[in-house]
Amino acid sequence: MTAETTPARAGQPNQGRPSPSRARRGKLLRHAVGVAAFLLVWELAARAGLLPWLPAASASLARVAELAFDPAFAGDLLSTLTAAAAGLPLAVLVAVPIGLLLGTVPAVEETTRAIVEFLRPIPSVALIPLALFFFQPEINAKVALIVYAASWPILINTLYGVRDVDPVATETLRSFGFGSAAVIWRVSLPSAAPFIYTGIRLAASITLILAISVEYFVGGSGGIGAFLIQASTGIGADAMLDVIATLVWAGLVGLAVNVLLLRAERRLFRWRHA
Missing domain, CATH: 1.10.3720.10 (MetI-like)
Structure with a gap:
């Protein structure tokens, strides 16, 4: 049986699935990107005068x-x-x-x-x-x-x-x-x-x-x-x-x-x- 077809043994981590800590870091990164994008749009809209009342x-x-x-x-x-x-x-x-x-x-x-x-x-x-x-x-x-x-x-x-x-x-x-x-x-x-x-x-x-x-x-x-x-x-x-x-x-x-x-x-x- 080749390495590609060998089933994972019980107790071994799934190699195709990211670790919990890595998944958590990826989730936090996506949150940070979303917040940064929102702040960037806010900044550009205010400076361009699209929303004159908004600082x-x-x-x-x-x-x-x-x-x-x-x-x-x-x-x-x-x-x-x-x-x-x-x-x-x-x-x-x-x-x-x-x-x-x-x-x-x-x-x-x-x-x-x-x-x-x-x-x-x-x-x-x-x-x-x-x-x-x-x-x-x-x-x-x-x-x-x-x-x-x-x-x-x-x-x-x-x-x-x-x-x-x-x-x-x-x-x-x-x-x-x-x-x-x-x-x-x-x-x-x-x-x-x-x-x-x-x-x-x-x-x-x-x-x-x-x-x-x-x-x-x-x-x-x-x-x-x-x-x-x-x-x-x-x-x-x-x-x-x-x-x-x-x-x-x-x-x-x-x-x-x-x-x-x-x-x-x-x-x-x-x-x-x-």
Whole structure:
């Protein structure tokens, strides 16, 4: 048998497939090329006057770097992150038990379906005046709205994750005399955990959106939203630079949170990726 037709032995790496580290480097390189191309197009379009209102990418990135050392902006950024960090765990504590209840007790899910479908489509931004009326100071309104908005993706993913549990596993556990609580704890919750985590990832971006929206609506409460209002009421190119730089910072924070959650997901659910 020739070398070309000899099958690979068990345990030997596939010679035709790149190593994980090499594949990861290639992926990062493609990401970098995409970002560089976007920045180049932005720079050329701004300098050619195609978008007169848009500052050049180089000037915008320079302002982004300056804001990193601005104590006022650092305080606003910390205020936004504090509200988001407080609201997301509360949303998990609220949504996961409700999702487990709805997913494991069909009668409760059918009874509350109309209420859930009525509340879920309501835009959270439209509830800002109501939240400001019931919750004072503004930080409480931000957290309350974050909990409301972030709970929906977690709840829905928990509900469908529990429904996706293998019925053979649950029936097997019941046949050994385990009660409903033990079945939920030992089978339903671990099986639905990847779905729940996906809901948490989706909710993480919602927390930033709601926090900035409330800050923008209230104005003087601090945070990235308040900084955006001050920047947008300025005059001239410097005002637009501040607006663009603030938006870039908001995007960078969201990207960093998503990357951290993705890495944590690979570690927590390594069996699923395998």
